[in-house]
Amino acid sequence: MQNVDITVVGAGSAGLTLALLLAPLGLSIVVLEHGNAPHSDNINHQRVSALNPASMRLLSHTGAWPAIAATAQSYSRMQVWDADSFANIEFDAANERLEQLGWICDNEQIRVALYRQLQQHKNVRLEFNCSINSLVQSERDVLININQQQLLLSRLLVGADGVNSLVRSSMQLPLTHWDYEQQAIVATITTQLPHNKTARQVFLPTGPLALLPLPDSQQCSIVWSCNPERAAELLAMPAEQFNQALTAASNSVLGVLQLHTQPKAFGLKMRYASSWLRGRVVLVADAAHSIHPLAGQGMNLGLMDVAALAELITQAVEDGNDFSETRLLRRYERWRKAEAQTLIVAMEAFKRGFSNKQPMFKLVRAVGMSSINQAPWFKSKIIAAALGNSGDLPKLAQPETKVTRRG
Numbered sequence: 001m002q003n004v005d006i007t008v009v010g011a012g013s014a015g016l017t018l019a020l021l022l023a024p025l026g027l028s029i030v031v032l033e034h035g036n037a038p039h040s041d042n043i044n045h046q047r048v049s050a051l052n053p054a055s056m057r058l059l060s061h062t063g064a065w066p067a068i069a070a071t072a073q074s075y076s077r078m079q080v081w082d083a084d085s086f087a088n089i090e091f092d093a094a095n096e097r098l099e100q101l102g103w104i105c106d107n108e109q110i111r112v113a114l115y116r117q118l119q120q121h122k123n124v125r126l127e128f129n130c131s132i133n134s135l136v137q138s139e140r141d142v143l144i145n146i147n148q149q150q151l152l153l154s155r156l157l158v159g160a161d162g163v164n165s166l167v168r169s170s171m172q173l174p175l176t177h178w179d180y181e182q183q184a185i186v187a188t189i190t191t192q193l194p195h196n197k198t199a200r201q202v203f204l205p206t207g208p209l210a211l212l213p214l215p216d217s218q219q220c221s222i223v224w225s226c227n228p229e230r231a232a233e234l235l236a237m238p239a240e241q242f243n244q245a246l247t248a249a250s251n252s253v254l255g256v257l258q259l260h261t262q263p264k265a266f267g268l269k270m271r272y273a274s275s276w277l278r279g280r281v282v283l284v285a286d287a288a289h290s291i292h293p294l295a296g297q298g299m300n301l302g303l304m305d306v307a308a309l310a311e312l313i314t315q316a317v318e319d320g321n322d323f324s325e326t327r328l329l330r331r332y333e334r335w336r337k338a339e340a341q342t343l344i345v346a347m348e349a350f351k352r353g354f355s356n357k358q359p360m361f362k363l364v365r366a367v368g369m370s371s372i373n374q375a376p377w378f379k380s381k382i383i384a385a386a387l388g389n390s391g392d393l394p395k396l397a398q399p400e401t402k403v404t405r406r407g
């Protein structure tokens, strides 16, 4: 049997970032992952995430950002329009006195960069291809049975094991969920016209289509959300026909679009654990909540969770207090639940607002969007949220790190 301070289950962006933020404390940390170690060959941008400046600041603090940025594409403009009306809205980094609004990052390269940084810390051990057989909690520890042979006794266990979290189900943490009744088709495409570092999203009656700029000026990653019937139809099409449908759906904004990689579909569900902790076990990121990708905020939200948890644990260790006590974990839960709930409600409003086909509603939507586009104050509020600069940000993600302590 081995004793450790902190066990993190899941080596996705959230689990690896958390381990890296906690590593300097000198605690013994184990990261358990049932998949393979991240690998850097073949950067095909099959799965990407739009990261905002708040996430960039956090990842810069971990030392992983330069390697992530090296394979990412920054974007300085965002264009959003409604396919069904005259409504459109544009955001420009220059108006915010910024160089960029965000970065389109390859998910696997984020993991690779974090993993490389973690390998420099001797107090962090990463175990890949391992399966957790059981989790048993006592008053002081959590007992983890790995691969039917290894026992680990941990003071704190963090579930960063994604949407189908085993930690969440083992601890019987209740989950609220609903189906968005949409699938997201993702693929890399080539574009006839250069993307000009602009992220684009069109709201179609069947769901949003995003064109996210990649490092090649004539390549984008698409996230095309539509109902399951339409998704099945699109996936069954020969490439030529898919390309025509995609070009038409994009209003030919980048000319003729062509598939570069095989499209893949992901079912979209809202998930929200109504309790994020039990004793010394706590959930972060997608294990605690998952939202519609239409605003590109899921990973950003998860990274802020781990920044918040790391901040509270760091403060407790520095003060000589118990970093795994329920009071601390409850503070984390209260802090981050508020942010997650705000985004869940916002995504639902967006999705419902743009799928309503009634003529009157469409008119109100079009007038509303166009009015926002003409209202700098309101636009600034929206952009602050998209940049990750609104809400109660963890210290390491704040624009200028303030030396404040959470009471």
Ligand SMILES: Cc1cc2nc3c(=O)[nH]c(=O)nc-3n(C[C@H](O)[C@H](O)[C@H](O)COP(=O)(O)OP(=O)(O)OC[C@H]3O[C@@H](n4cnc5c(N)ncnc54)[C@H](O)[C@@H]3O)c2cc1C
Binding pocket: 009, 010, 011, 012, 013, 014, 015, 032, 033, 034, 035, 048, 049, 050, 051, 130, 131, 132, 160, 161, 162, 163, 164, 165, 166, 167, 184, 186, 223, 266, 284, 285, 286, 287, 293, 295, 296, 297, 298, 299, 300, 301, 302
């Ligand atoms: C189509 C789509 C587009 C998206 N676009 C964006 C975007 O533009 N911007 C954005 O911010 N977010 C986006 N997201 C959301 C983002 O991808 C997720 O929020 C983020 O990847 C979640 O990270 P995570 O570390 O919590 O979970 P994951 O990345 O799922 O990592 C969980 C890890 O845990 C491991 N694991 C699972 N079970 C076990 C187990 N029992 N034992 C050990 N290990 C286990 C898994 O193998 C995995 O490595 C998008 C999501 C989708 C579906």
